Amino acid sequence: MENMTVYIAPRFFEQELKQELEHYKLPIVEEKGRLFLVDAKPRQLAWAQNTWLEPFFMPIDSVGDAAKKLKAIQRNWHNHPIDLFRRAKLIEEKLPPMRFKPHEFGQNSPNSPLGAWALWDNNTLLLSARCSSAFAHGECLFMENKIDPPSRAYLKLWETFTISDFFPKENELAIDLGACPGGWTWVMAEQNAKVFAIDKSPLDPKVAAMSHVDFCKGSGFALEPKDCGEVDWLLSDMACYPERLYDLAIKWINNKNAKNIIFTVKLQGSTDHAMLELFKEIENSSLLHLCCNKHELTWIYGEVNLNYQKKLDFTKIRF
Ligand SMILES: C[S@@+](CC[C@H](N)C(=O)[O-])C[C@H]1O[C@@H](n2cnc3c(N)ncnc32)[C@H](O)[C@@H]1O
Incomplete structure (x- = not known):
């Protein structure tokens, strides 16, 4: 296989990743739990939580030999357990210790390369020194704030800002639909x-009472972009059909007054990959599965997307 790629599915969404691979006719060579080994060059897939960009098989003689060979390539690795868990753990214990502690919001995502490996069989590792995500398994887990936010949905914005290294600035205008x-x-x-x-x-009354928060009771679809001035952040976490949300996105983009858009694309029943394709085709945007997304995706557009893409460039991912 000349152009191998490994994709890791989000927890519980292996089927969605498999369907997306099939949708693009990317040949699946082997599937082990959340790990999909594919005989094709890497591409940016919405349902891939992490993408191993340069995977290859490496023979090993022993636990010590595996650790020695991994260390010779680079320092930082994470183990993606698929089988032979005890032996894989022994290898992990011989590697430089990695403390995957929860991320503190506001800090940039890690800059040092984090490789991934899986113990394929007793005498073989599958590994990649470069991955699309700076986080183990592509999961950006936070030190959560269990007191102030009224719902856990705040994690979607925290994750989006962190993986793109792009944060809202003081006095910017945000519309939250x-x-x-x-x-x-x-x-x-x-x-x-x-x-x-x-x-x-x-x-929630505590949020409504925060300074700089104004609330209007009504439908997010009724707000006309032409009636708004420059908007720095247009946000939607509305429960609605993807088709309706897509039309809303196009309406705002055509009006050219939203610098950044972050929309949750909520999915019901089986995933309509053709519909998702429409979001993917919008220029200067990305469709992602955040690790805190359930059966939904996050679509980002504008400067936040440019920064996100720059981070991927850093990994030299070629889509
Ligand atoms: C998942 S909740 C949003 C959670 C919120 N982002 C947070 O962080 O707490 C979805 C919300 O969309 C609202 N919604 C659904 N359709 C809407 C519409 N057409 N206009 C405005 N809000 C709508 C619902 O009332 C519900 O409060």
Whole structure:
């Protein structure tokens, strides 16, 4: 295999990744749990939590030999367990210790390369020194704030800002469509942005009372872009059909007054990959599965996407 790539599916979404691989006719050579070995060059897939960019098989004589060979390539590795868990653990214990502690929001994502390996059989490792994500298994896990935000949805914005190394700035204007109970509004207000929140239901009173937060009861689809000035952040976590959200995205893009857009694309039943393709085709945008997304994807557009793509360039990923 000349152009091998390994994709790691998000937990519980192996089927979605498999369907996406099939949609692009990328030949799956082997599938082990969340790991898909594919005979094709890497490409940016929405349902890949992590992509191993240069995987290859390496024969090993023993646990010590495996660790020695990995260390000779680079320092930082994470083990993706697929089988032979005890032996894999022994190899892991012989590598330089990695402390995968939860990420503190506000800090940049790690800059040093993090390789991935799996013990394929007793005498073979599958490994890649370069991966698309700086986080083990592509999972950016945070030291959570269990007190202030009224819902766990805040993690979606934390993750988006962290993996793109791009954060809202003071006094920027954010419009939050489908804001209730207010996790996203809370994140933006904490970053000192001015937030205009819209929902059919009210915000949590603590969030509504934050300075720079204005709330309007109504539909996010009723707000006309032409009636708004420059918007730094257009956000939507509305529960709605992807088709409707896509039309909304196009309406705002055509009006050219939103610098950054972050939309959650909620999916119901079986995933419509042709529909998702429409989001992917929008210029200067990416469709991703954040590790805190469930059966939904996050679509990002504008400067935040440029920064996200720059981070991928850093890994020399070629899509
Ligand atoms: C998943 S919740 C949003 C969670 C929120 N982002 C947070 O961080 O707490 C989805 C919200 O979308 C709202 N919603 C659904 N359709 C809407 C519409 N057409 N206009 C405004 N809000 C809508 C619902 O009322 C619900 O509060």
